[in-house]
Amino acid sequence: MQIPTFKLNDGHEIPSFGFGVFQIPADGSTYQAVLSALKLGYRHIDTAEAYFNEQEVGKAIKDSGIPRDQIWVTSKLWLQDYAYEDAKKTIDNTLAKMGLDYLDLYLIHQPYGKVDEAWRAMEEAQQAGKLRSIGGSNFTPKLWAKWKDAFANVTPAVNQVEFNPYFQQRPLRQIMAKEHVALEAWAPLGQGNADLFQEPVLQRLAKKYDKNVGQIILRFEHQEGVIVFPKSVHEARIKSNAEIFDFELTSDEMDAIRGLDKGQGMHDPDAPGVADSLLSAFDVHAND
Numbered sequence: 197m198q199i200p201t202f203k204l205n206d207g208h209e210i211p212s213f214g215f216g217v218f219q220i221p222a223d224g225s226t227y228q229a230v231l232s233a234l235k236l237g238y239r240h241i242d243t244a245e246a247y248f249n250e251q252e253v254g255k256a257i258k259d260s261g262i263p264r265d266q267i268w269v270t271s272k273l274w275l276q277d278y279a280y281e282d283a284k285k286t287i288d289n290t291l292a293k294m295g296l297d298y299l300d301l302y303l304i305h306q307p308y309g310k311v312d313e314a315w316r317a318m319e320e321a322q323q324a325g326k327l328r329s330i331g332g333s334n335f336t337p338k339l340w341a342k343w344k345d346a347f348a349n350v351t352p353a354v355n356q357v358e359f360n361p362y363f364q365q366r367p368l369r370q371i372m373a374k375e376h377v378a379l380e381a382w383a384p385l386g387q388g389n390a391d392l393f394q395e396p397v398l399q400r401l402a403k404k405y406d407k408n409v410g411q412i413i414l415r416f417e418h419q420e421g422v423i424v425f426p427k428s429v430h431e432a433r434i435k436s437n438a439e440i441f442d443f444e445l446t447s448d449e450m451d452a453i454r455g456l457d458k459g460q461g462m463h464d465p466d467a468p469g470v471a472d473s474l475l476s477a478f479d480v481h482a483n484d
């Protein structure tokens with residue numbers, strides 16, 4: 197499988213398609229899923245400190261036998277570790293946990309708290325060669341404006357946000373395009389949202405191209421220039437989700453899918469109290 201790459205603002209070429217491991221448990225399932233994905237041709241894995249499965253991702257990468265420089269590896273720093281010294285330590289811990297010398301991309305997972313200190317630690321780790329590209333996640337237009345000054349030295353290479361046909365992030369994409377920040381989609385399949393999969397326009401196109409609805413959605417996102425990494429624990433889906441590079445939607449079909457946009461998603465990063473609820477949902481130091 198030949199996966200196209202997109203060029204980031206720092207010059208690095210990121211595979212535009214990959215595999216996400218949010219909510220895959222670290223009981224051997226992450227290891228199996230990542231190994232399957234790599235065997236099926238995926239070369240980009242998206243994990244995070246707060247997914248608790250970085251170690252299994254690293255082991256699968258090692259055991260796959262694929263040279264390290266052929267796999268793009270992303271992880272993310274969790275909110276609890278944004279203080280400068282904590283961020284520095286966490287980057288080293290993540291590399292040790294994953295058995296890697298460097299990460300291709302490292303993200304500020306949530307735009308709250310000591311973002312400026314975390315970013316400084318990430319810039320230094322980038323200088324030291326531990327992180328190739330650095331970026332952010334869940335930055336809305338409002339949160340981007342709030343933190344923009346913290347990014348004075350290095351502009352984030354990506355902003356990873358909720359994105360799928362129901363939530364197409366139009367205002368944010370305009371700002372990101374102006375700043376040359378690539379958009380990465382989380383929940384590219386709407387986390388399996390049944391309503392989305394039933395949309396008549398998507399069903400019609402699936403029939404036309406002899407594809408399934410998931411493939412139509414992922415192809416749409418790819419043609420929109422968005423980096424995607426759908427998650428699945430089922431080998432048949434891991435395989436089919438990647439089979440999106442042998443057909444092309446027409447501009448009318450792209451417009452029809454653009455018409456599904458509801459302008460809002462499942463998660464609102466601007467809502468009051470979000471940081472606290474995230475902190476109580478994911479405690480990365482519970483077992484320290």
Ligand SMILES: NC(=O)c1ccc[n+]([C@@H]2O[C@H](COP(=O)([O-])OP(=O)(O)OC[C@H]3O[C@@H](n4cnc5c(N)ncnc54)[C@H](OP(=O)(O)O)[C@@H]3O)[C@@H](O)[C@H]2O)c1
Binds near residue numbers: 217219243425
């Ligand atoms: N930065 C952030 O805050 C953030 C937040 C969420 C996610 N992410 C990243 O983005 C990645 C993708 O997002 P996501 O995992 O939340 O959601 P997603 O990829 O949109 O959807 C995954 C869900 O869809 C199902 N699915 C997968 N392929 C399917 C298909 N072809 N047809 C029907 N259902 C299918 C999966 O079930 P099965 O596993 O049972 O197949 C799973 O329940 C994550 O894994 C993570 O790496 C980042």
